[in-house]
Amino acid sequence: MTNRFYAVTVICNRDIYDSASYNSLKKSDGVRIIVCDNSTEKNDNGKCADSRVSYIPMGKNAGLAAAYNRALDSLNTDDGYICLFDDDTEIPDNYFTEIDRLAVETDADVILPVVKDETGIMSPCRINGVLTSRISSPDEINGRNISGINSGMAVKAAVFKNYRYDTEYFLDFIDHAFIRDMKNAGKKICVCDSVCLRQSFSANDRNIERAKRRYEIFRKDYLRFCSQSGSKADVIKGKLYLLKRSFNINVLYRLKK
Known part of the structure:
Protein backbone atom coordinates (compact mmCIF):
# COMPACT_ATOMS: atom_id res chain seq x y z
CA MET A 1 0.00 0.00 0.00
CA SER A 200 -24.06 -5.03 14.18
CA PHE A 201 -27.75 -4.14 14.42
CA SER A 202 -28.96 -3.20 17.91
CA ALA A 203 -31.96 -0.94 17.32
CA ASN A 204 -34.42 -3.71 18.09
CA ASP A 205 -33.59 -3.75 21.79
CA ARG A 206 -37.03 -3.45 23.42
CA ASN A 207 -35.81 -3.08 27.00
CA ILE A 208 -37.41 0.23 27.93
CA GLU A 209 -35.05 1.03 30.82
CA ARG A 210 -31.98 0.57 28.64
CA ALA A 211 -33.68 2.59 25.92
CA LYS A 212 -34.35 5.46 28.35
CA ARG A 213 -30.74 5.54 29.53
CA ARG A 214 -29.55 5.47 25.94
CA TYR A 215 -31.98 8.27 25.07
CA GLU A 216 -30.57 10.56 27.78
CA ILE A 217 -27.08 10.20 26.35
CA PHE A 218 -28.38 10.82 22.85
CA ARG A 219 -30.44 13.81 24.00
CA LYS A 220 -27.48 15.63 25.55
CA ASP A 221 -25.21 15.04 22.56
CA TYR A 222 -27.87 15.88 19.99
CA LEU A 223 -28.83 19.13 21.72
CA ARG A 224 -25.18 20.17 21.63
CA PHE A 225 -25.04 19.41 17.92
CA CYS A 226 -28.21 21.44 17.35
CA SER A 227 -26.94 24.38 19.42
CA GLN A 228 -23.77 24.52 17.34
CA SER A 229 -25.69 24.72 14.06
CA GLY A 230 -26.12 28.48 14.38
CA SER A 231 -29.77 28.31 13.39
CA LYS A 232 -32.76 28.74 15.72
CA ALA A 233 -34.87 26.81 13.23
CA ASP A 234 -32.49 23.84 13.48
CA VAL A 235 -32.70 23.92 17.28
CA ILE A 236 -36.50 23.78 17.06
CA LYS A 237 -36.34 20.92 14.54
CA GLY A 238 -33.97 19.09 16.85
CA LYS A 239 -36.24 19.46 19.87
CA LEU A 240 -39.22 18.23 17.86
CA TYR A 241 -37.20 15.21 16.78
CA LEU A 242 -36.32 14.48 20.41
CA LEU A 243 -40.01 14.64 21.36
CA LYS A 244 -40.77 12.08 18.68
CA ARG A 245 -37.96 9.82 19.84
CA SER A 246 -39.08 10.09 23.47
CA PHE A 247 -42.64 9.23 22.43
CA ASN A 248 -41.41 6.13 20.62
CA ILE A 249 -39.62 4.95 23.73
CA ASN A 250 -42.36 5.68 26.25
CA VAL A 251 -45.38 4.62 24.19
CA LEU A 252 -44.46 2.43 21.25
CA TYR A 253 -42.01 0.26 23.21
CA ARG A 254 -44.76 -0.55 25.72
CA LEU A 255 -47.24 -1.34 22.96
CA LYS A 256 -44.80 -3.79 21.39
CA LYS A 257 -44.23 -5.73 24.60
Whole structure:
Protein backbone atom coordinates (compact mmCIF):
# COMPACT_ATOMS: atom_id res chain seq x y z
CA MET A 1 0.00 0.00 0.00
CA THR A 2 1.12 3.54 -0.74
CA ASN A 3 -0.20 5.10 2.47
CA ARG A 4 0.48 4.23 6.07
CA PHE A 5 -2.62 3.24 8.05
CA TYR A 6 -3.51 3.45 11.72
CA ALA A 7 -6.67 1.82 13.06
CA VAL A 8 -8.38 3.09 16.21
CA THR A 9 -11.08 1.06 17.92
CA VAL A 10 -12.82 1.85 21.21
CA ILE A 11 -14.19 -0.93 23.39
CA CYS A 12 -16.31 -0.80 26.53
CA ASN A 13 -16.97 -3.72 28.89
CA ARG A 14 -16.17 -6.29 26.25
CA ASP A 15 -13.42 -8.85 25.88
CA ILE A 16 -11.11 -7.61 23.17
CA TYR A 17 -11.12 -11.01 21.46
CA ASP A 18 -14.91 -10.81 21.13
CA SER A 19 -14.59 -7.60 19.11
CA ALA A 20 -15.41 -8.12 15.44
CA SER A 21 -13.38 -5.09 14.40
CA TYR A 22 -10.29 -6.10 16.41
CA ASN A 23 -10.34 -9.62 15.01
CA SER A 24 -10.65 -8.23 11.48
CA LEU A 25 -7.86 -5.69 12.00
CA LYS A 26 -5.43 -8.32 13.29
CA LYS A 27 -5.62 -9.95 9.85
CA SER A 28 -4.49 -6.75 8.13
CA ASP A 29 -0.71 -6.80 7.87
CA GLY A 30 1.13 -3.53 8.24
CA VAL A 31 -1.71 -1.69 10.00
CA ARG A 32 -0.93 -0.29 13.43
CA ILE A 33 -3.83 -0.81 15.85
CA ILE A 34 -4.74 1.40 18.80
CA VAL A 35 -7.25 0.00 21.28
CA CYS A 36 -8.82 2.51 23.68
CA ASP A 37 -10.62 0.77 26.53
CA ASN A 38 -13.51 2.69 28.10
CA SER A 39 -14.48 -0.28 30.27
CA THR A 40 -15.80 0.25 33.78
CA GLU A 41 -15.38 -3.44 34.63
CA LYS A 42 -12.08 -5.20 35.29
CA ASN A 43 -10.72 -7.15 32.33
CA ASP A 44 -7.57 -8.59 30.80
CA ASN A 45 -7.76 -6.62 27.56
CA GLY A 46 -4.25 -5.29 28.09
CA LYS A 47 -2.99 -8.70 26.97
CA CYS A 48 -3.64 -7.66 23.36
CA ALA A 49 -0.68 -5.24 23.38
CA ASP A 50 2.19 -6.27 21.12
CA SER A 51 4.47 -4.79 18.47
CA ARG A 52 1.46 -3.82 16.32
CA VAL A 53 -1.15 -3.13 18.98
CA SER A 54 -1.12 -0.23 21.44
CA TYR A 55 -3.51 -0.60 24.37
CA ILE A 56 -4.78 2.52 26.15
CA PRO A 57 -6.88 1.98 29.30
CA MET A 58 -9.03 5.04 29.89
CA GLY A 59 -9.70 4.10 33.53
CA LYS A 60 -13.41 4.84 33.17
CA ASN A 61 -16.01 5.34 30.47
CA ALA A 62 -14.67 8.71 29.39
CA GLY A 63 -16.78 8.81 26.25
CA LEU A 64 -15.96 8.30 22.60
CA ALA A 65 -14.55 11.76 21.89
CA ALA A 66 -12.11 11.58 24.81
CA ALA A 67 -10.97 8.11 23.73
CA TYR A 68 -10.38 9.28 20.17
CA ASN A 69 -8.35 12.23 21.42
CA ARG A 70 -6.18 9.96 23.59
CA ALA A 71 -5.52 7.76 20.58
CA LEU A 72 -4.62 10.78 18.44
CA ASP A 73 -2.29 12.12 21.11
CA SER A 74 -0.55 8.76 21.34
CA LEU A 75 -0.03 8.60 17.57
CA ASN A 76 1.23 12.16 17.20
CA THR A 77 1.69 11.83 13.44
CA ASP A 78 0.63 13.69 10.33
CA ASP A 79 1.57 10.88 7.96
CA GLY A 80 -0.94 8.49 6.41
CA TYR A 81 -4.58 7.86 7.35
CA ILE A 82 -6.25 7.20 10.68
CA CYS A 83 -9.22 4.85 10.46
CA LEU A 84 -11.91 4.66 13.15
CA PHE A 85 -13.91 1.55 13.99
CA ASP A 86 -16.67 0.65 16.42
CA ASP A 87 -15.89 -2.58 18.24
CA ASP A 88 -18.69 -4.46 16.47
CA THR A 89 -17.89 -3.63 12.84
CA GLU A 90 -16.98 -6.39 10.41
CA ILE A 91 -14.20 -5.12 8.16
CA PRO A 92 -13.78 -6.79 4.75
CA ASP A 93 -10.36 -7.94 3.58
CA ASN A 94 -10.23 -5.31 0.82
CA TYR A 95 -10.90 -2.33 3.12
CA PHE A 96 -7.38 -0.94 3.37
CA THR A 97 -6.41 -1.63 -0.25
CA GLU A 98 -9.55 0.12 -1.52
CA ILE A 99 -9.18 3.07 0.86
CA ASP A 100 -5.53 3.33 -0.18
CA ARG A 101 -6.46 3.25 -3.86
CA LEU A 102 -9.02 6.04 -3.48
CA ALA A 103 -6.66 8.07 -1.30
CA VAL A 104 -4.01 7.94 -4.03
CA GLU A 105 -6.53 8.81 -6.74
CA THR A 106 -8.26 11.68 -4.94
CA ASP A 107 -5.96 12.87 -2.11
CA ALA A 108 -9.15 13.03 -0.02
CA ASP A 109 -8.99 14.35 3.52
CA VAL A 110 -11.88 12.15 4.65
CA ILE A 111 -13.01 8.88 3.08
CA LEU A 112 -16.34 7.26 3.96
CA PRO A 113 -16.84 3.61 2.99
CA VAL A 114 -20.29 2.12 2.65
CA VAL A 115 -21.48 0.70 5.97
CA LYS A 116 -24.61 -1.45 6.12
CA ASP A 117 -26.74 -3.01 8.82
CA GLU A 118 -29.80 -5.23 8.52
CA THR A 119 -31.99 -2.40 7.26
CA GLY A 120 -29.67 -1.00 4.59
CA ILE A 121 -27.04 1.70 4.24
CA MET A 122 -26.06 3.42 7.49
CA SER A 123 -23.19 5.44 6.05
CA PRO A 124 -22.73 7.60 4.13
CA CYS A 125 -26.00 9.33 4.92
CA ARG A 126 -27.82 12.53 4.07
CA ILE A 127 -27.99 15.49 6.45
CA ASN A 128 -30.36 18.44 6.22
CA GLY A 129 -29.53 20.93 8.93
CA VAL A 130 -29.61 18.77 12.06
CA LEU A 131 -31.71 15.94 10.65
CA THR A 132 -30.05 12.87 9.18
CA SER A 133 -31.67 10.32 6.90
CA ARG A 134 -30.63 7.12 5.24
CA ILE A 135 -29.98 6.74 1.54
CA SER A 136 -30.55 3.82 -0.78
CA SER A 137 -27.56 4.68 -2.99
CA PRO A 138 -24.42 6.84 -2.63
CA ASP A 139 -25.62 8.64 -5.77
CA GLU A 140 -28.15 10.47 -3.57
CA ILE A 141 -25.53 12.51 -1.73
CA ASN A 142 -23.34 15.44 -2.71
CA GLY A 143 -20.72 17.67 -1.13
CA ARG A 144 -23.35 19.76 0.62
CA ASN A 145 -25.59 17.10 2.19
CA ILE A 146 -23.05 14.35 2.89
CA SER A 147 -22.49 12.96 6.37
CA GLY A 148 -21.54 9.61 7.81
CA ILE A 149 -20.75 7.54 10.88
CA ASN A 150 -17.41 7.12 12.62
CA SER A 151 -16.98 3.42 12.00
CA GLY A 152 -14.96 2.82 8.86
CA MET A 153 -14.16 6.51 8.38
CA ALA A 154 -10.60 7.15 7.18
CA VAL A 155 -9.12 10.58 7.91
CA LYS A 156 -5.84 11.99 6.68
CA ALA A 157 -3.61 12.15 9.75
CA ALA A 158 -2.57 15.70 8.86
CA VAL A 159 -6.16 16.82 9.54
CA PHE A 160 -5.61 16.16 13.24
CA LYS A 161 -2.54 18.37 13.46
CA ASN A 162 -4.87 21.20 14.50
CA TYR A 163 -8.06 19.31 15.35
CA ARG A 164 -9.36 17.34 18.31
CA TYR A 165 -12.84 16.01 18.99
CA ASP A 166 -15.18 18.03 21.20
CA THR A 167 -15.27 16.17 24.53
CA GLU A 168 -18.61 17.75 25.39
CA TYR A 169 -19.94 14.98 23.14
CA PHE A 170 -20.05 11.64 24.91
CA LEU A 171 -21.21 9.17 22.26
CA ASP A 172 -23.60 10.47 19.62
CA PHE A 173 -23.24 12.91 16.74
CA ILE A 174 -19.48 13.13 17.19
CA ASP A 175 -19.20 11.89 13.63
CA HIS A 176 -21.73 14.34 12.17
CA ALA A 177 -20.11 17.22 14.06
CA PHE A 178 -16.74 16.15 12.65
CA ILE A 179 -18.05 15.99 9.08
CA ARG A 180 -19.69 19.40 9.56
CA ASP A 181 -16.36 20.82 10.77
CA MET A 182 -14.53 19.29 7.83
CA LYS A 183 -17.00 20.75 5.33
CA ASN A 184 -16.72 24.17 6.98
CA ALA A 185 -12.93 23.90 6.72
CA GLY A 186 -13.14 23.08 3.02
CA LYS A 187 -11.75 19.57 3.39
CA LYS A 188 -12.25 17.05 0.60
CA ILE A 189 -14.67 14.24 1.49
CA CYS A 190 -15.04 11.19 -0.76
CA VAL A 191 -17.13 8.03 -0.68
CA CYS A 192 -15.50 4.66 -1.28
CA ASP A 193 -18.36 2.61 -2.69
CA SER A 194 -16.11 -0.30 -3.66
CA VAL A 195 -15.93 -1.54 -0.08
CA CYS A 196 -18.78 -2.41 2.29
CA LEU A 197 -18.55 -2.87 6.05
CA ARG A 198 -21.16 -4.61 8.18
CA GLN A 199 -22.35 -3.08 11.42
CA SER A 200 -24.06 -5.03 14.18
CA PHE A 201 -27.75 -4.14 14.42
CA SER A 202 -28.96 -3.20 17.91
CA ALA A 203 -31.96 -0.94 17.32
CA ASN A 204 -34.42 -3.71 18.09
CA ASP A 205 -33.59 -3.75 21.79
CA ARG A 206 -37.03 -3.45 23.42
CA ASN A 207 -35.81 -3.08 27.00
CA ILE A 208 -37.41 0.23 27.93
CA GLU A 209 -35.05 1.03 30.82
CA ARG A 210 -31.98 0.57 28.64
CA ALA A 211 -33.68 2.59 25.92
CA LYS A 212 -34.35 5.46 28.35
CA ARG A 213 -30.74 5.54 29.53
CA ARG A 214 -29.55 5.47 25.94
CA TYR A 215 -31.98 8.27 25.07
CA GLU A 216 -30.57 10.56 27.78
CA ILE A 217 -27.08 10.20 26.35
CA PHE A 218 -28.38 10.82 22.85
CA ARG A 219 -30.44 13.81 24.00
CA LYS A 220 -27.48 15.63 25.55
CA ASP A 221 -25.21 15.04 22.56
CA TYR A 222 -27.87 15.88 19.99
CA LEU A 223 -28.83 19.13 21.72
CA ARG A 224 -25.18 20.17 21.63
CA PHE A 225 -25.04 19.41 17.92
CA CYS A 226 -28.21 21.44 17.35
CA SER A 227 -26.94 24.38 19.42
CA GLN A 228 -23.77 24.52 17.34
CA SER A 229 -25.69 24.72 14.06
CA GLY A 230 -26.12 28.48 14.38
CA SER A 231 -29.77 28.31 13.39
CA LYS A 232 -32.76 28.74 15.72
CA ALA A 233 -34.87 26.81 13.23
CA ASP A 234 -32.49 23.84 13.48
CA VAL A 235 -32.70 23.92 17.28
CA ILE A 236 -36.50 23.78 17.06
CA LYS A 237 -36.34 20.92 14.54
CA GLY A 238 -33.97 19.09 16.85
CA LYS A 239 -36.24 19.46 19.87
CA LEU A 240 -39.22 18.23 17.86
CA TYR A 241 -37.20 15.21 16.78
CA LEU A 242 -36.32 14.48 20.41
CA LEU A 243 -40.01 14.64 21.36
CA LYS A 244 -40.77 12.08 18.68
CA ARG A 245 -37.96 9.82 19.84
CA SER A 246 -39.08 10.09 23.47
CA PHE A 247 -42.64 9.23 22.43
CA ASN A 248 -41.41 6.13 20.62
CA ILE A 249 -39.62 4.95 23.73
CA ASN A 250 -42.36 5.68 26.25
CA VAL A 251 -45.38 4.62 24.19
CA LEU A 252 -44.46 2.43 21.25
CA TYR A 253 -42.01 0.26 23.21
CA ARG A 254 -44.76 -0.55 25.72
CA LEU A 255 -47.24 -1.34 22.96
CA LYS A 256 -44.80 -3.79 21.39
CA LYS A 257 -44.23 -5.73 24.60
